Amino acid sequence: MMQSYYSNKKIPREIEMSEKVVMAIDLGGTQIKMGLVRGSEIICSTQIDSQAGNGLRKRFPQIEKSMGELLNRASLSVSEISGLGLAIPGIIDSVDKKILTINDKYNDGPEIDFHAWSSKTWGLPVFLENDTRAALLGEWKFGKGHGYDDIVLMNLGTGIGTSAVIEGKILRGKHFQAGILGGHFIVDIKGNQCNCGTVGCAEAEASTWNLEQIVKKYSGHSEGFLSVSDKPDFKTIFQHAALNNPLALLVRNHCLEVWAACALNLVRAYDPEVLILGGGIMASREVIIPFIQQKLNNDAWAVWGKVMVTEASLINTAALLGVASLVNNY
Numbered sequence: 424m425m426q427s428y429y430s431n432k433k434i435p436r437e438i439e440m441s442e443k444v445v446m447a448i449d450l451g452g453t454q455i456k457m458g459l460v461r462g463s464e465i466i467c468s469t470q471i472d473s474q475a476g477n478g479l480r481k482r483f484p485q486i487e488k489s490m491g492e493l494l495n496r497a498s499l500s501v502s503e504i505s506g507l508g509l510a511i512p513g514i515i516d517s518v519d520k521k522i523l524t525i526n527d528k529y530n531d532g533p534e535i536d537f538h539a540w541s542s543k544t545w546g547l548p549v550f551l552e553n554d555t556r557a558a559l560l561g562e563w564k565f566g567k568g569h570g571y572d573d574i575v576l577m578n579l580g581t582g583i584g585t586s587a588v589i590e591g592k593i594l595r596g597k598h599f600q601a602g603i604l605g606g607h608f609i610v611d612i613k614g615n616q617c618n619c620g621t622v623g624c625a626e627a628e629a630s631t632w633n634l635e636q637i638v639k640k641y642s643g644h645s646e647g648f649l650s651v652s653d654k655p656d657f658k659t660i661f662q663h664a665a666l667n668n669p670l671a672l673l674v675r676n677h678c679l680e681v682w683a684a685c686a687l688n689l690v691r692a693y694d695p696e697v698l699i700l701g702g703g704i705m706a707s708r709e710v711i712i713p714f715i716q717q718k719l720n721n722d723a724w725a726v727w728g729k730v731m732v733t734e735a736s737l738i739n740t741a742a743l744l745g746v747a748s749l750v751n752n753y
Contacts, residue, residue, distance in 0.1 A: 566735065697730065
């Protein structure tokens with residue numbers, strides 16, 4: 424199914440020839456978001472179901488069709504596009520433009536020659552980046568991180584995605600994995616099995632993909648119960664916790680402690696001025712932000728002052744803006 428963020432009416436063409444427009448794609452696990460981006464502006468955008476379990480190549484025809492429709496709506500030709508940017512959930516070699524490893528989605532990704540695909544389809548150069556790193560680039564350039572040179576992003580959702588900007592440079596590392604594996608900081612050496620193969624990662628202890636197991640772990644320690652479906656979600660957990668449901672309180676408080684521990688690790692590792700929190704779980708921001716802020720105030724060992732904790736401002740567009748900035752700054 425394809426869904427547009429905007430109306431189906433054509434958008435008036437008011438784009439100066441000097442402005443660079445980028446085709447940007449965010450390959451999410453549930454949805455593939457696509458947009459035409461000019462600076463901080465999403466000219467138009469759309470999204471399709473990812474069907475990530477079936478691989479990425481099978482989605483190329485629909486991606487190409489959707490991009491063609493966006494160009495038509497914006498009254499643009501491919502000759503007016505400066506490049507294609509892709510935000511991808513995995514460890515990404517941004518130099519050789521390839522996926523090094525990706526977990527349980529788009530499993531054919533490491534075999535794909537993205538340069539050849541983009542060149543053959545549109546005649547455009549292609550730029551790849553990890554999705555959380557791309558989201559931080561977007562927030563840094565155009566969102567809550569603007570004006571700061573030392574920032575950490577922590578996305579709370581299906582998993583826990585992280586990235587860092589240090590002294591005005593996005594952190595990648597020699598092997599392209601620096602900064603993005605914060606969700607696999609070990610917070611409990613006797614904890615849950617993680618999908619990365621180790622035990623007690625922050626993701627395994629407090630993210631959506633393992634929430635059912637987390638609830639089961641605590642159900643034996645409480646007389647409370649949750650009237651929820653077979654697959655609980657954080658919205659339900661926080662709602663029931665607000666009503667003092669004993670089990671929901673146990674699960675919520677456990678997850679808050681895990682997220683705070685992960686945040687502390689990020690702050691101690693990367694020395695940011697700002698911690699930006701994003702992801703779907705931030706619908707409960709009124710509980711999460713004050714809790715993590717207080718933990719950092721007390722325990723961050725930031726002798727210079729206090730790390731500011733804030734919510735991401737570019738909820739659906741940060742990664743698109745981020746990869747577009749890579750193309751324009753090449």
